[in-house]
Amino acid sequence: MSLAIPDALQRWRLLLGEASQGALGGLAGEALAADAALEWLYGRDPERALRGERSGGLEPSQLTTPDWINDVHRLFPQEVIERLERDAVERYGITEVVTNLDVLERIPPSQSLLRAVLQTKHLMNPDVLAAARRIVAAVVRQLLEKLATEVRQAFAGPRDRRRRSSLKIARNFDFVRTLRGNLARWDRERGRLFVERLHFMSRSRRHVQRWDLILLIDQSGSMVDSVIHSAVMAACLWNLPGMQTRLVAFDTSVVDLTQDVADPVELLMKVQLGGGTDIARAVAYAQSCVANPARTMIVLVSDFYEGGDAGELVRRVQALVQAGCRVLGLAALDADARPNYDRETAARLVKVGAQVGAMTPGELAGWIAEKVKQ
Structure with a gap:
């Protein structure tokens, strides 16, 4: 069932929203319910506040995400449903939408959808989780095809x-x-x-001696894009001659996911986003893994908002640098490389010898290749 076609004035009222109610009149019945569903979604647009429009009222009660999904499927035709669900996930980040199996199977695989899956997979039942895994695999396959080429180009010798x-x-x-x-x-x-x-x-081959690469990945929710690209990047580096890659995810605890590096889909499905951040503990774990400091690169992917002891973090990074390790701190590792990070902590790490910045995966591959040549 879908919404019966309203008259011309009501169609304009639905299109223009609550601000037009004085001129066009009110709504009733299913048209009112449709307006509430549209307002629930598009009332989140920050530009409406700049225009002085009201948003998000929907008194006396606010729709929940499951209620909204049910109303959308009851009130709108299929092509409108698909557009609303896509906007919910990709435009407004309403990730709860993807816990619905029907919705998840209709939205085309994309990095936006992958982000939503990773943030909500703990809410999914087994059937939804199986569909989510297929989405993760599809997006990872696209990223692998692109990043594998960039990595090969970076590591190809003259x-x-x-x-x-x-x-x-x-x-x-x-x-x-x-x-x-x-x-x-x-x-x-x-x-x-x-x-x-x-x-x-x-x-000619650029390197013959073994190098150890330790990727430390911050699992906090703001780092989701960097987590995705780090997992795919590790898989691309895994089979390079002379390169041993270790991947470690952390929040307030530390989890070594190296056994899954060759399978980025499995790795991403094990990542638990959110929680606190203890960067010093992750760096301490990296220290315990260093066998040959002169041939070890540690790449710390984090926003540097330290929930633990910032002083200990700085001391451990300094110790690694003084021992001969190359330490790179990345505030972002994704396609845009536009970070939001704690500049004070980052500056302290730079003072003790770390390099800090933001990179695309291709740029990171070039950085690693350059250090391997030295």
Whole structure:
């Protein structure tokens, strides 16, 4: 069942919202219920407050998320339902929507949906969780395809013109040798060179000695995008020759997830977002894992809002740097690299020798590759 088509004035009233009620009149019946459902969602728009519009009234009582889902399915046609549910998740971050199996299966996989799944998976029953896992797998597969290319490019050594390669990819293309090898097929009349065979160069390897990479990932809710990209990044680095990758998630406790690094879907489904933050405890765990400081990189992905002892955090980072470890603090590791972080704590870490910034996954791959070359 869906909302019966109202008359023209009521349609305009639904479209323009509560601010138009004085001019267009009130609503009744299912039109009133539809208006309440639309107001529940779009009343959250911060631009309405700037325009001086009222929002979020819906007296005498406020809809709950399950009530809203039920009303939307009762009152609107299918194409409207899909748009409302997508806006709820992607535009307004109403992540409870994805605990509904029907909704979860209708919204196309995206990073916005993945964020919502990770934030609400603890609320899901087994059937919903199985659907959520499929969404996680689909989005992770998309990210892996992109990041794997960036990682390969960062770790590929310089081209070696003395050696040929059977790997036919654009960045290895040998233009000079290809031109020279096909000059006999130059057509003077047409002014064209007909190429029969393409030539490609090999690349020298950038590293031969083993390096240890320890990724410390803050699980606080504000770091969800960085958690996603860290998991995928670790999977991309896992099989690189000479690179041993360890991934550790933390809040007030520390969980070593290294056994799941090769399976980022499983890893993300084990991450528990939210809770407090004890960065010093995570860094202490990293210290216990260091075997060869001169060939160890520690990447701390956090907003640096320390819930534990900030002084201890600074002392431990200083000890790692003095021992010879490369320590990188990332306030964001995602596609945008636009962080919100505690600048005071970050500045203290810089003073004791850490590098601090925000990076995209591709930039992190380049940073790691550069340190490996040294």
